[in-house]
Amino acid sequence: MLKIEPTGAVLGATVHGLDLSSPVSDRDFGRVLNALGAHGVLHFPDMHFEIDEFQAFSLRFGDIQGQPVPGQTVIDKAYGGVGTLSNLKENGQYIGAAYAGQDWHTDMSYRETMGFVNLLYGIRIPRRDGKPLGGTEFSNMHAAHDALPEDLKARLTGMTASHSFEKFWEHMRVDKGADRPPMTDEQRRARPPVTHPLFLTHPISGRKVLYCNPGYTTRINELPPDESDRTLNLLFEHQLEMRFRHTHHWTEHDLIIWDHIGTIHRAIDDYGPDDIRLMRRCQIMANKVFDPAFLQLARAAA
Ligand code: OGA
Numbered sequence: 364m365l366k367i368e369p370t371g372a373v374l375g376a377t378v379h380g381l382d383l384s385s386p387v388s389d390r391d392f393g394r395v396l397n398a399l400g401a402h403g404v405l406h407f408p409d410m411h412f413e414i415d416e417f418q419a420f421s422l423r424f425g426d427i428q429g430q431p432v433p434g435q436t437v438i439d440k441a442y443g444g445v446g447t448l449s450n451l452k453e454n455g456q457y458i459g460a461a462y463a464g465q466d467w468h469t470d471m472s473y474r475e476t477m478g479f480v481n482l483l484y485g486i487r488i489p490r491r492d493g494k495p496l497g498g499t500e501f502s503n504m505h506a507a508h509d510a511l512p513e514d515l516k517a518r519l520t521g522m523t524a525s526h527s528f529e530k531f532w533e534h535m536r537v538d539k540g541a542d543r544p545p546m547t548d549e550q551r552r553a554r555p556p557v558t559h560p561l562f563l564t565h566p567i568s569g570r571k572v573l574y575c576n577p578g579y580t581t582r583i584n585e586l587p588p589d590e591s592d593r594t595l596n597l598l599f600e601h602q603l604e605m606r607f608r609h610t611h612h613w614t615e616h617d618l619i620i621w622d623h624i625g626t627i628h629r630a631i632d633d634y635g636p637d638d639i640r641l642m643r644r645c646q647i648m649a650n651k652v653f654d655p656a657f658l659q660l661a662r663a664a665a
């Protein structure tokens with residue numbers, strides 16, 4: 364029997380009683396879905412599982428994302444789509460994806476089929492003076508939507524935004540000194556900007572969320588460029604107000620599952636190259652979560 368305990372903060376809940384060593388029942392899976400819609404980020408402490416159990420559970424949420432861009436040179440010792448996120452190097456090369464989203468973003472908002480959840484499992488957590496480093500910070504986009512001034516909400520209703528992979532790629536490359544070349548024309552063609560509604564109805568909560576993020580969102584399509592820039596800057600500032608934010612401080616064997624539709628996130632960059640952080644990760648696309656038959660699992664468990 365799952366026990367779901369809200370953190371009491373603006374988002375997040377701790378979930379006890381999930382066992383991945385046998386298939387999770389539809390009812391428990393439905394309760395996890397509802398908790399994701401309600402709390403955005405779920406923390407499962409002290410989890411122990413085999414990598415194929417992790418993969419099987421991840422696939423319940425949807426398909427695993429392939430490479431963000433074709434030809435990206437990440438030596439990922441992936442296991443059936445289970446990735447590695449770490450600053451560990453072997454023979455001078457990162458063993459997995461290295462730059463853990465160290466600025467605010469939403470995974471896969473730049474894809475036609477957006478991201479639904481990430482499952483991130485902490486194996487090695489850096490510490491200094493006993494305190495964990497490399498936390499993951501989230502901001503609640505249900506709350507950010509609801510707190511928008513009514514006149515702005517009314518004006519932006521029905522509008523759409525463009526999301527571009529290249530925006531974050533260039534930000535990490537140019538502003539953060541990430542060791543990566545500019546995107547090639549071929550990569551650009553493979554990842555053209557995509558459009559999503561600025562206010563989305565969350566498939567599980569049924570409530571509106573603000574769907575934009577500083578990492579990938581480039582334009583409000585229905586506004587002239589300068590007004591789009593001004594409005595986006597205002598939305599970015601609004602969605603990062605401290606009242607919407609909550610940080611997860613990691614412990615080894617934590618599993619975190621978060622909802623990309625109702626939150627934005629960043630990795631906190633407060634540790635050095637010798638402070639080792641090692642995570643296993645599945646990035647799951649929203650190819651199932653808008654499907655009524657899938658949502659029935661959540662409804663039946665409500
Ligand atoms: C991610 C990500 C944050 C972290 O996995 O998409 O941004 O704290 N990770 O590692």
Ligand code: MN
Nearest residue numbers: 464468469470
């Ligand atoms: Mn991310």
